[in-house]
Amino acid sequence: MMIVVNVVLNSPASYPGSIAAISNAKNDDYYMERLPGDDTGITNVGNVLVSEGKPGKVVQIHVKKRIGTISAFPDNIQQILAKRYEGKIVGLGGIFLTKHGELTQHVLESGTTEVTFLYYNMSAPIISAGAIVSSETDLAFAPYHFHGFSHLKSCGHYHFDVTPDEIEYLGYFTPAKVISRVKA
Template sequence: MPLVNKKKVYDLNKIAKEIKLPGAFILGAGAGPFQTLGFNSEFVPVIQTESEHNPPVNNSYFAYINPADGGCLLEKYSKKHHDFGCALLANLFASKGQCGKVIEVKAKRRTGQLNFVTCMRQALGTHYGNKPVGMGGTFIVQKGKVKAHIMPTEFSSCPLNSDEEVNKWLHFYEMKAPLVCLPVFVSRDPGLDLRLEHTHFFSHHGEGGHYHCDTTPDTVEYFGYFSPAEFLYRIDQPKETHSFGRD
């Protein structure tokens, strides 16, 4: 922003090597690889990157707007896409994909204004203070509905210079459980101009996109597993920055 830079495209196999974790299992949220898809989309990465002994595996999804009726289309990556990339931006959690200790979180009936991820992020911030704590994982919206957005398939030809302008460009939807969400969040920014939380989701009933919050506080139920990160990597940090469009 304010205008798209189409030169910013990334290969997750290369990213895994850059962070010294070839063969990494990667999940999170980002922008789909328009350079191979031919259009803009919400990227839901579920990827095992390539290593010396194993080929990469891509079980990712991408959500995009149906040009016929403006609804949501959700597609799983297949061999026809030949792609392990994303574009523009991404918030990713990388691990060895092995068994280990995790944090289990169950919650239902939202009583405040903050969404599920923000509540966890702020709780970490309250406890750890100035020490940044990053986490990634997955949670399921088991019951209820959520507010979500999907970016248009065509990039904006007009500069987007505020949250209001970004929200006018985005398409918003209400989507129903069950939804599989892949959050990446950091309790505080240690001076790297981070997006503090980013969550995309997919489902098995054709809905997916960017998670904002639930719209059914009395009936919503969340269930998730999360793991703390050991390292934080900032790749290709922009020289010119902004504070909008990060909800």
């Protein structure tokens, strides 16, 4: 199961909740399920941004057509941060919209004790949320981690785009004030 977490503290009764992608490996498919608004469960891995949701400064990144060899949008951002802030740890959290093109995302196989990734190509528009850190830390973070969804049509862990001539991303990111790790 892959979850796109959408948690709001003190949320109204109309709050829609998070979305889960649940695999059906027998027919090489998955289905989407909206979780109840009060369901606060999360998988054991994830880079997340915690925000008060107040207006503030953000970094806007809008790109069209991939011309390099790095096919993951957040990977490009992470490498730019690593070069610009060499020797320092900088974190960004936020969202990006894949406006055009296709992505490869994975969903975890359900109903098994083994971790098995099932990969699917998914078409835009897809909204992805997650975080990026500029370089390795002793906190053992992945350099970036994003989950994306599209109105209960597509959901999964973002890997990379597969249509370099068509791809278009629009992202909004905010710098982290604190970077920490929570271990269960």
